[in-house]
Amino acid sequence: MTEVFVNMGQISSFKTQGILTTVGLGSCVGVALYDDLAKVGVMGHIFLPQSREKDAGAPPGKYADTGIPAMIDEAIRLGARKSRLKAKLAGGANLFPNLSANSTSIGMKNIKAVTGHLEEHGIAIIGKDVAGGHGRKMRFFVDTGVVTVTAIGKEAMEI
Amino acid sequence: MRDTKLDFLKELANIGTGHATTALSQMLSGRLFQLVVPDAQMLPFDKAADYVGGSEQVIVGIFVVVSGDVRGHMAFLLPLDSALVLVRLLTGDDSGEVHELARSALQELGNIMITSYLNALAKMTDLLMAPSVPGVAVDMAGAVWQSVLAGAEVANEVTVIRTEFFADGESIEGHILFLPDDDDFGKIAHSLGLEEM
């Protein structure tokens, strides 16, 4: 089965089968969208919550506000129906807690933004492993819809 | 124009890292460290993730926010086994684990190296570059580096100056990275009498 790595700001997809993998989830949030009837899976790797003027040419998947709609469009393009889409999330950690002692960490802001945008689009989050202080790797098996999350020193878990 | 800027940044890095490794050497009873000529790049965002390589390799990352006349971020990254060698040399602990004291030793080492680097640049330019209390993470390289980039709120391009250092016969290696805010780069150039970069 083909495995594709989804880097920061990228969006990738498979229909029927394939593995979508993202490593390097620190404060970033990995989002897996799935339509289990059409077997369409889309993965995004969100870097920051809100798109910025000074980064006008950025790929949509870089920011939560442009990324979620872009992921939904991609899913529909492959034959998914928006009403059947479900989401799973991983990441949004704070690896350097003492640097944001007086404010909300970027990881938390990302989680909030992604959750908010999914809610706006009526997409339920049916699994997640977010926040905390450690990095994560996320793998999305499109044939079954299974999503696993790994962190150092921990067993891979299904979310 | 770009090349001139990058050459200039490499020069700064030479000076900064020279001081940082002198500091490191002093902390480790005079062990000699070698530097690989710095690499200065203006990385497009989509290439940035791969800059530290080996995404799943466990590393120790020390991260600092720089404020004052020149703003930016600095990171000191080293593979876990190098970090453990340094911990052993600094504290005598050879348990192979990064628990409280080891973490503290690494934080202090990173703090001293990064601050020595900034002190050298500050002396040269007469600009204040004050480091924050450092953050320390022991985690997968991809996640650590991604968190550094997000902390620096990089846009479509990030200026990174990286120097590799290593100690002969001790298997200690690491990278010192300096990410100055684009807006403040001009200040550095100007203070050294260099215009228009």
Next chain:
Amino acid sequence: MAKTVLITDDTAFMRMTLRNVIEKNGYSVVGEAGDGEEAIALYKELTPDMVTMDITMPKMDGISAIKEIMKVDPQAKIIVCSAMGQKPMVIEALSAGAKDFLVKPFDAERVVESLRKIGS
């Protein structure tokens, strides 16, 4: 009776290192503070003969702590031990009342020299 010292640094490793140097040279470490706030509180409580003070710390930095301690005791003997050796910082620390400024990494002799000089 040995002169007493209060150590202030946000890393346990540096506090341990300083403690070793200071105790080996005939002084007594009466307390350890992890930030500026703690330093002020411990100074009032323990009235040490001397204080070593880091600059970059969470909650309250060293310069602010020096100013507060000097208000409590204008005769306080504070030695700055910090990696941050840039001129504006050194000037600020000395103006605030510090008696000496040691830049990390420092060797043991330098620390002892300062304690002897300032302590007398």
